[in-house]
Amino acid sequence: MDKFSVYAARLVEKGEYFASGHRACQGCAEALAVRLVMKALGRDTIVAMATGCMEIVSSPLPTTAWEVPWIHVAFENASAVITGCESGMKAMMRKGKLPPKKINFVAMGGDGATADIGMGQLSGALERGHDFVYVCYDNEAYMNTGIQRSSATPWGASTTTSPAGKLSKGQRTQKKDLPKIAIAHNIPYVATACPSFPFDLMEKVKKAAAVEGPAYLHILSVCPTGWRIPSEEAIKYGRLAVNTCVFPLYECLYGKYRLTYRPNPILPVREYIEGQGRFRHLTPEDIEAIQERTTAEYEKLVKLSEEV
């Protein structure tokens, strides 16, 4: 931890818009990510949330953890609903039924709701150019229903539907690169973030809310339950994912890439993989293969960020 983080924690917004008493597991970094995102967005926000961990834990009847207008929608249509809200509010402001005001429209979903089930609607919403932010909380599987693989699960991870055994090494496919898909829509702002780097995350959320037009945020949220790690190490593994370049932090503003954090030194991927129960069946050769791929991907990204 650097000196700035120790000093700056007290400068962060004091208001809580994601209240205590939600039912997330112990040490859930996804709940922390929601809390930090809401701190950065503030009160004037409308949230549509797809089904998933954060929807389940925040809103069992008759309670809600949300301090802002919030709607739960089906798995696939969070982005469709929020674009409807945006258009509706815009029309009401134009007709003078509501005072004109800057409101943040935010759709949230897990990696399942974003990468698998809601992909089409997300693509449509980004293409139509509504002024909204889509936040994807990526915990790399369907954790809410008991750790089933999604297309955002990394290669080699053992889940209940991609179990590791004699004939299987766990997940057989590579992780779907969602931020790159969002960038391919030529939208104003795309960024990756991790709650282990809270200031970087909040900065990006504010930027995403400020740009005109759609913005996409991809947040790696460590899941102690699904990744099979101790609950107190959730923040540490987020930091390791970034420092080993498995999950590089970057942003793409109007097509211009920028790495917002360059790990120095870059740690070997082994350090990130070794402690996690979902990767414990991997042999040194498998880890070497992951290392090669990670390095190649990171070098590509560095090259992109150096283009003018």
Next chain:
Amino acid sequence: MARPMEEIRWQDLEIGATVSEPGCSREYKTGSWRSLRPVVDGEQCIRCGVCWLYCPDAAIDRSEDGHFQADLDYCKGCGICARECPVGCITMEIEES
């Protein structure tokens, strides 16, 4: 919430199952999940607030003298605060029934 959660019946729910009171999950105390309790050493604490920033449950309060204390009504005992504290002034102690 006007009444404790246990007393609310299905007849009391609003149409469309809307919840009109923001942040009423505070009525639900998650502190009973805990098996480890964070204990802060006030002497060592530098009052930086890193524990407060990293708490997923927003269960750390700042007292009047500037020290940070876990709100045991909501603290689930995950241990992130103890792990992330830059001076290591938080220890996790076993909760006695």
